[in-house]
Amino acid sequence: MGLSSVYGRAEDEASIKTLHRAIDLGITFFDTATGYGSGHNEALLGRALRDRRDGLVVASKFIHRPHGSDAPPIRARDAVEASLKRLGLDHIDLYYLHRVDPSIPIEESVGELGRLQGEGKIGGVGVSEASADGLRRAHGVHPLTALQSEYSLWTRDVEVEILPTARELGIGFVAYSPLGRGFLAGSQVVDADDRRHVHPRFKPEAVAANGRRREVIAAVAQRLGATTAQVSLAWVLSKGVVPIPGTRHIAHLEANWAANDLALDAASAAELEAAFPLGSTVGERYPAEQLKLVPAQPVAA
Numbered sequence: 001m002g003l004s005s006v007y008g009r010a011e012d013e014a015s016i017k018t019l020h021r022a023i024d025l026g027i028t029f030f031d032t033a034t035g036y037g038s039g040h041n042e043a044l045l046g047r048a049l050r051d052r053r054d055g056l057v058v059a060s061k062f063i064h065r066p067h068g069s070d071a072p073p074i075r076a077r078d079a080v081e082a083s084l085k086r087l088g089l090d091h092i093d094l095y096y097l098h099r100v101d102p103s104i105p106i107e108e109s110v111g112e113l114g115r116l117q118g119e120g121k122i123g124g125v126g127v128s129e130a131s132a133d134g135l136r137r138a139h140g141v142h143p144l145t146a147l148q149s150e151y152s153l154w155t156r157d158v159e160v161e162i163l164p165t166a167r168e169l170g171i172g173f174v175a176y177s178p179l180g181r182g183f184l185a186g187s188q189v190v191d192a193d194d195r196r197h198v199h200p201r202f203k204p205e206a207v208a209a210n211g212r213r214r215e216v217i218a219a220v221a222q223r224l225g226a227t228t229a230q231v232s233l234a235w236v237l238s239k240g241v242v243p244i245p246g247t248r249h250i251a252h253l254e255a256n257w258a259a260n261d262l263a264l265d266a267a268s269a270a271e272l273e274a275a276f277p278l279g280s281t282v283g284e285r286y287p288a289e290q291l292k293l294v295p296a297q298p299v300a301a
């Protein structure tokens with residue numbers, strides 16, 4: 001997503017080099033969406049994967065109403081066809097409903113994706129940011145391959161109900177924004193058009209409040225001879241889910257990849273979890289309009 005200038009400026013030629021370095025490192029799972037840069041991201045990924053697609057898993061997503069809630073909905077079939085074209089592929093390995101549409105039953109959206117799977121256009125059907133109930137309903141219509149939801153030290157909402165439900169149903173869990181959109185890695189928001197400016201958690205008062213807890217990650221990182229980004233990723237990995245961190249930089253990519261080799265001991269994990277109790281982060285995880293399309297923050301049991 002960040003390769004489409006969402007979190008600061010990205011240059012296509014540099015992005016292609018970063019994507020190729022990812023393949024060279026052994027990374028096989030690439031995540032995009034129709035909405036990232038209004039198609040730019042799918043086209044960029046398609047360009048980077050040309051002649052290098054073998055052995056890779058390509059995931060994309062669509063929403064029914066990219067042009068606002070009053071616009072007529074886009075059908076899954078048309079979205080998949082457009083994604084295939086932009087990616088330059090004849091098959092997308094995993095295709096998600098990016099957000100459940102408030103006026104289209106999830107069964108309908110997922111049922112249509114199921115038919116597209118049957119036709120061989122997509123490999124697996126996924127949903128993003130579904131509630132536990134939505135997950136059950138969708139899975140009842142067509143077996144889901146994956147749920148993609150936000151999960152990181154500062155966003156642990158899914159632990160209450162959604163992650164256990166995915167586990168119970170045998171649905172893979174893909175953790176997006178595992179570095180807290182860069183916050184947990186110490187990333188700075190510099191460019192004027194960086195989307196994080198409108199995110200409540202990146203307002204100065206939230207940064208000040210949440211920043212104090214980031215010092216706990218730094219202390220654990222120092223003890224383990226690692227970086228805060230690596231510790232944050234190792235924590236997500238320790239939960240048995242698949243993190244999909246984003247970066248524009250080869251140096252960050254290589255450092256993040258090395259988190260695979262970082263063993264997080266139980267005491268360090270407990271220290272991190274005590275510093276980031278579920279629901280304790282200052283600031284909502286999305287601006288108000290976007291917040292309406294994700295499950296409500298649960299009350300911890």
Ligand SMILES: NC(=O)c1ccc[n+]([C@@H]2O[C@H](COP(=O)([O-])OP(=O)(O)OC[C@H]3O[C@@H](n4cnc5c(N)ncnc54)[C@H](OP(=O)(O)O)[C@@H]3O)[C@@H](O)[C@H]2O)c1
Pocket residue numbers: 001002007031032098128129148149175176177178179180181182183185186187229244245246247248249251252253255256
């Ligand atoms: N399903 C959904 O609704 C949804 C929503 C959001 C994201 N996603 C998916 O999840 C992916 C990752 O999420 P994300 O990009 O939002 O957040 P993220 O992976 O938590 O964080 C990305 C940010 O961290 C910075 N960063 C990465 N590695 C770093 C390092 N080692 N040191 C310092 N800074 C570092 C990046 O900056 P640099 O570029 O400078 O490295 C970037 O600003 C996206 O690409 C997208 O595919 C899905």
